[in-house]
Amino acid sequence: MQRIFGNKKNKDPPPSISDASDKITKRGDTVEEKIKKLDIELSKYKEQIKKTRPGPAQEAVKARAMRVLKQKRMYEGQRDMLYNQTFNLDQVAFAAEGIKDAQQTMSALKSANKELKGMMKTVKIQDIDNLQDEMMDLMEVSSEIQETLGRSYNVPDDIDEDELMGELDALEADMGFETEADGVPSYLQPDKEQDLDAELNLPTAPMGHAARPQAEDDLSLPSVPRASLRG
Secondary structure (H helix, E strand, O other): OHHHHOOOOOOOOOOOHHHHHHHHHHHHHHHHHHHHHHHHHHHHHHHHHHHOOOOHHHHHHHHHHHHHHHHHHHHHHHHHHHHHHHHHHHHHHHHHHHHHHHHHHHHHHHHHHHHHHHHHHHOOHHHHHHHHHHHHHHHHHHHHHHHHHOOOOOOOOOOOHHHHHHHHHHHHHHHHHHOOOOOOOHHHOOOOOOOHHHHHOOOOOOOOOOOOOOOEOOOOOEOOOHHHHHO
């Protein structure tokens, strides 16, 4: 059967946009190189035309220059056409890449949407509200426990707050009397000298004749009593 119908030939895969664009770009570069060579040749002919005198020789040079110029114009047309094709292929490639990106984005969104729906099934708003209410109740109970543990065992419950405020005001008044004009409390002021006689209630000494001052001799020394000299 294979000898009669032959084997099927494997078809080559169609070229991609990138391959076609690269191939056309290479052709355009080749044409561009030819144009540069023709420019160099034209510049030589221009110099020859300037140097030669009008006549048959100059006309021959002009004819060759015209032929080169026609080739340059033809190559420039081919180059522009190839570059336009490359531009069109680039636009198509850009659009294709945009479509691929959109497809990947849609696939990612679908996957995320499916996963999010599955997660939302396990989370209910009512359960969250109930959990919040339970947490608030627990916090209130905890506050009551802390307040109960912080009570003082020695303070009676029947204390009159007005009476306490009165005692506090009286204490502040007493502290105000103890301070002097400069605001220094009495316990910080220096101690005053105490009158020992007043505290001991001692009698006063009797008033007699004052002792006569002793006479001084010529050397400003006190004189010796006579009784002591006789003895």
